[in-house]
Amino acid sequence: MNSSVSFLIKLAAFQASCWAELYMLNYILKRLLSTIPVLIGISLLLFFMLRMLPGDPAQVLAGQMASPEEIENIRHQLGLDRPIYIQYISFLGRLAKFDLGRSARTQNPVIEEIWARLPNTLLLAVIAIALACLVGIPAGIISAVKPYSWIDYLVSITALFGLSMPVFWLGLMLVVVFSIVLKWLPAGGTGSWQHVVLPSVTLAAFVVAFIARMTRSTMLETLSQDFTTTARSKGLQEWVVIIKHALKNALIPIITVVGLQFGLLLGGAVLTETVFAWPGLGRLIVDSILARDYPVIQGTILIFGLLYILVNLIIDLLYALVDPRIRYD
């Protein structure tokens, strides 16, 4: 009798876990499918970008110095003499193979130029977002725990200043203080950990304000909920209530903001990399715009778009892991 009851309980648990996995799988599939229209939109944007430019797209892609043979070669490769939808399909085929053409400046394959610089931008972005979380989340928590105190005002004012400050100006001022006056850190370039400090701090300052603001407002909300009052009435220590009960429940909006800030960070990277002569994707796109190197511009925009979509996809999947209600929705 006992063994059959325990078998039934195990079966029910197994069934529940199967359903949970199925819901999760369904959620992942739905979320993946929802990126398809955006991917099509990006491909259309890139495809028509060249055709919006004045002049012959083959000439534009080949660059000003290209010979007539090279231009003819590109024209044939792109199929510019064929109907527009055929051109688009062949463009999609090339995108799927990450064949982004050759740089008009260096004649190197665009994808090679991008791969060579992508790790530098990612390194800067990851360190900056980690720094921003390390500063922004505790600042937001302290601000929420002591609302309308001097520390709350200090955090709020600093956050507002952070939101209004031009990132490139902050970078220049950090160079003046830490490289020119104090001579502690290099003003630009790569090669050692010291080179990473100023660019990543500059980039982190760009997003820390958003994270601190969001942490404050969500923590204020969760700290006034019934479950925190219950936790306090059970006699738990205040830090346990804040970290284990309030922060855990405030995590989803905070994760959302961190994900959204990643996009802002990519935009900021363009400016920060220019200030510190950091050889990343941001610098690459600016140099390419100045040199009218359209294959590289197209490729870099594509990679930026894909990176942003990927990060948001990961964030959405993280929600479902953190909060099961989302995958059942």
Place this chain on the structure above:
Amino acid sequence: MTDSIDGPLRRKWAKLKRNKAALLGGILIIIYVTSALFAPVLFTGNPSAPDLMNSLESPSVDHPLGTDELGRSILGRIIYGSRISLLIAVGVVSVGMTIGIPLGLVSGYYRGKVDFIIQRATDTMLAFPGFLLALALVAVLGVGLKNTVISIGISMVPLYIRLVRGCVLSVREEVYVEAARAVGTRDVIILIRHILPNVMVPITVQTSLSMGTAILFAAGLGFLGIGIQPPTPEWGSMLGSARSYLFHAPHVATFPGIAIFLAVLSFNLLGDGLRDALDPRFKI
């Protein structure tokens, strides 16, 4: 009848006036607008005329904020630069609103296929961070004032579409909209007379915040050398050229940055204040 309209508006105005941060933002904006309007009175010289004998001078009585690499007064260029920045801010929100508001209204009101198409296009634009989208558009359109305004303006369009659509979705279910529909009022009239006035609050708040962002984006493009081109006095391009003289004359980079910072701060302060005063439910 007058009281019922004036009452809430007066209360909101009083609330806005009590908000010291918003007041500070408003005062700063008035200072910027005044300096933009009276630039020729405040600075009598030509802000773009070089004076190589006085290049990279530190702040003095003649040049309160010093001079740049071509000997031009930094104060004069900042004063004239406020014209460009405000022009860009107004131009950008005009482009964003002109395209974004009608699309948001149509998308939220009609739903269905129209909504699907507009929203997927919006998703695509939102797949690029705002500054990168503006950068991509500049790559296609080219540099200069007009193209800077168009590029940044288009990058603001998805924000307005999303904002307006979200508000329309709730307003379209209101009884007065249903009543207007029931008596046979045309959709255009319903959208303009009944729905638009009710979504103006978040639009006003967004516009103030967008003006700050527009100044920041334009300065960023100018700094990279792909926005407003020299010798036009623009704060971002001033910072861009100051970068080469950072070691010898750091003041050249300091003051234009402060001008950008205060301008953006003023619009952010006013935007936050407007949101709190007009309707604290709309958290952007």
